[in-house]
Amino acid sequence: MPWQVSEVLWTAGELMKLKFWGARGSTTVCGKDYLKYGGDTTCVEIRSKTGDLIIIDAGTGIRHLGKKLIKEGTSSFDMLFTHSHWDHIMGFPYFGPIYRKSSEIVLRGCSFCEESVREIVAKTMRPPGFPVKFEEISASFKFQSISAEKFEIGGIEIYPIELSHPNSGLGYRFKEDGKSFVFLTDNELGFAHPGARSFKDYADFCEGADLLVHDAEYTEKEYPKKKTWGHSTVNQALDLALKAKVKNLGLFHHNQDRTDSQVDKMLAFCKDEIKSGSLAMECFAVQAGQEIEL
Numbered sequence: 001m002p003w004q005v006s007e008v009l010w011t012a013g014e015l016m017k018l019k020f021w022g023a024r025g026s027t028t029v030c031g032k033d034y035l036k037y038g039g040d041t042t043c044v045e046i047r048s049k050t051g052d053l054i055i056i057d058a059g060t061g062i063r064h065l066g067k068k069l070i071k072e073g074t075s076s077f078d079m080l081f082t083h084s085h086w087d088h089i090m091g092f093p094y095f096g097p098i099y100r101k102s103s104e105i106v107l108r109g110c111s112f113c114e115e116s117v118r119e120i121v122a123k124t125m126r127p128p129g130f131p132v133k134f135e136e137i138s139a140s141f142k143f144q145s146i147s148a149e150k151f152e153i154g155g156i157e158i159y160p161i162e163l164s165h166p167n168s169g170l171g172y173r174f175k176e177d178g179k180s181f182v183f184l185t186d187n188e189l190g191f192a193h194p195g196a197r198s199f200k201d202y203a204d205f206c207e208g209a210d211l212l213v214h215d216a217e218y219t220e221k222e223y224p225k226k227k228t229w230g231h232s233t234v235n236q237a238l239d240l241a242l243k244a245k246v247k248n249l250g251l252f253h254h255n256q257d258r259t260d261s262q263v264d265k266m267l268a269f270c271k272d273e274i275k276s277g278s279l280a281m282e283c284f285a286v287q288a289g290q291e292i293e294l
Contacts, residue, residue, distance in 0.1 A: 015293045016156070016176045018211075019045040022061025023286040025186075025217050025231070025253035026087050036260040038288025040064070041087040042185060042253070048176055052154025053077035056172070056183060058092040058121070061288060066096035075102040078153050080146070081109045082185060083169030084120040092124045093132070103139035108146050110170050118143045146170060161205050164188045164196030165230040173205060179294040182209045182246070185253050189236040191228050199240070206244035210294050213250035213286060214240060216266065234266045238273060241281060251285040
């Protein structure tokens with residue numbers, strides 16, 4: 001499975017393709033200690049084998065994705081939101097395609113959130129915080145809510161599940177031609193927030209996935225002071241992946257203060273646990289710019 005960091009343009013193929021444009025949590029970071037895993041916040045690109053484009057979240061990584069979409073001439077796509085916290089939406093005003101009349105964008109958000117999906121993105125452009133109002137941008141938008149029911153975008157089946165996170169949210173399982181990708185960021189496995197599912201429910205949801213990307217923000221030592229903040233430890237993410245018998249685990253939502261070397265240590269811990277148990281699973285820490293084919 002070719003998992004690499006690259007800047008190639010997308011071309012049609014036979015596999016579902018993913019690209020991670022941001023893997024950082026809470027806020028952006030920069031500097032020599034954050035080059036390997038990147039400093040941009042959550043944004044994931046999914047391409048079906050037939051060319052359908054789905055974007056998950058509009059963290060700061062979406063700015064780079066926008067430049068790529070303009071370069072390749074992509075103007076029609078869907079955007080899904082996991083939830084409305086700032087690090088998952090603050091890149092929206094800097095997403096180039098929203099300023100182009102040719103862009104046709106379907107925005108989908110959680111139906112049980114306090115705000116509509118339109119309000120979630122519009123507030124990022126509300127004066128005096130930003131000089132251009134949402135009502136003034138050129139793209140055409142459609143707004144749709146998402147419940148906990150299965151839906152489809154092009155050839156991809158999408159199964160939502162409620163996250164364990166303050167103010168609620170949704171995780172997703174994407175399925176195409178028998179391959180599946182589960183994305184559960186901002187999901188606290190050690191504490192049940194309102195609307196949360198049980199650990200067993202999450203394990204059942206992830207069962208047998210080709211790839212699970214899960215929140216792994218904290219170490220076990222850090223967690224007691226951060227409990228109820230809405231994020232999991234690396235141990236909890238690994239435990240979920242093992243119980244769900246997924247093929248690959250991607251550690252995600254790297255803490256804003258976590259250096260590359262510290263993320264490497266978290267990854268090494270996971271690899272050692274997997275090796276010591278002679279388990280059939282691979283693990284990696286998600287890097288900004290990383291591409292995966294399922």
